[in-house]
Amino acid sequence: MEKIIKTIAEELNIKPSQVENTVKLIDEGNTIPFIARYRKEVTGGLSDEILRDLGDRLNYLRNLEQRKEEVVKSIEEQGKLTDEILQAVAMAKTLAEVEDIYRPYKQKKKTRATVAKAKGLEPLAIIIMEQKETNPIEEIAKKYINVDTLSEEDKKNKDKVVNTEEEAIAGALDIIAEDISDNAKYRKEIKRQCYREAIIETKAAKEEEKSNYEMYYEYSEAIKYIPSHRILAINRGEKEEFLKVKIGKPEEKILAYIERDVIKGQTQFSEMLKETILDSFKRLIEPSVEREIRSDLTEKAEEKAIKVFGQNSKQLLLGAPIKGKTVMGFDPAYRTGCKIAVIDETGKVLDYTTVYPTEPQNDIEGAKKELLKLIEKDQIDMIAIGNGTASRESEMFVADMIKEAKRTVHYVIVSEAGASVYSASKLATEEYPDINVSIRGAISIARRLQDPLAELVKIDPKAIGVGQYQHDVNQKRLAESLTRCSRRQCK
DSSP: OOOHHHHHHHTTTOOOOHHHHHHHHTTTTTOHHHHHHHHHHHHHHHHHHHHHHHHHHHHHHHHHHHHHHHHHHHHHTTTOOOOOHHHHHHHHHHHHHHHHHHGGSOOSOOOOOHHHTTTTTTHHHHHHHTOOOSHHHHHHHHHOOTTSSHHHHHHHGGGGGGOOOHHHHHHHHHHHHHHHOOOHHHHHHHHHHHHHHEEEEESSSSOOOTTGGGGTEEEEEEEETOOHHHHHHHHHHHHSSSEEEEEEEHHHHHHHHHHHHHHSOOOOOHHHHHHHHHIIIIIIIIIHHHHHHHHHHHHHHHHHHHHHHHHHHHHTOOOOOOOTTTTEEEEEOOOOEEEEEEEEETEEEEEEEEEEOSSTOOOOOHHHHHHHHHHHHHHHEEEEEEETTTHHHHHHHHHHHHHGGGSSOOEEOOOOOTHHHHSSSSSHHHOOOOSHHHHHHHHHHHHHHHHHHHTTTTTTHHTTTTTSSSSSHHHHHHHSSSOOOOOOTTT
């Protein structure tokens, strides 16, 4: 436990005593929000952000130590535990490193290597790896042909029979390929090189199909630079079968690194070992390393997305309520028209309608006449425009329209994320049983400007984040601010 406390203190740049006191509070069953608010004197005033990071790292490091103990115990039970393995496990800093160390000792399913070992070809694999034998390999391999020595029952089992020298050599090389794949040192270096030099490459699964992922139909970017929202977008495109994704690795450097460690000078075994190293990389190492890298990138991207969403949600939810103002909710659209709802200072619906100032109707004058009449009739002070489809066109229309109003009217662009989900919800039906579902979205837009927290608590948090990373442009716009005032406001 002292090691964990010291590690967390160094990572978070805080005192070990602060970590120790916080860990005690957590172990007593206290939550992070409770500790942040009511136990500041015990933690030395640690912020809620640091406390969350501390809690996450504590959980991870405890799981890491537990896994180390399980791995050491398992290897010891197999009678294969050495001081070198103990030291490697103790120095491992991540769960991935521990799993790489444990890989050679895991109970494996049936593989080409396990079949070769069952045929008794492991000694031949050792001879090839040592590269000291001067007799021709075919002559050495003859000793491992066992078809004449097996019983009639065993001969029926192909997994036990070695018929030729070539078969014996191939089986031995399969054992070597798996040993190379299971080597923790190689896997660690391969992943290090990939994180430094690998490129994520995407192509269209069906080039003729149109989709939201067309920018990724022929795309590549270094994984050390790719931002989290692009990783999530690529993952979605792959899941929806619009994209094919692969990690381009520095293959030549990786193969050269393994060859330098395995091949000991020019011998009769050199070429076959080169081919075996290539086979091990292509068949065994590359697929698993690619899965690990993709999983790691996704995990980090999701963590960052959650943090960004949390920051944006906080800004959105804690927006200051606009008191004593009558608000017009403006839900932009093209073909189906822009839905309009007017609410008074208490949130009560006064009026609603649909206007068509955008394409294809372009009834700007008709829409302007209708809305100016509502502004005068209901004494509207603010217009809340949703930031979805046709938002910019609607903004231009409203900016021009309010210049002709007889009273001072301002407008604001607000996030409409989740408005459509709310409008078709059971709660919305109960609130407005006689109002069309499309109009309810405009009511939600108006009310979330008037009092964001009171309105947004009605919506499933997942629904608010649905469109956050749907497209790079929208993501950037939302990340900058989920609620923004127009540059033209008050003109």
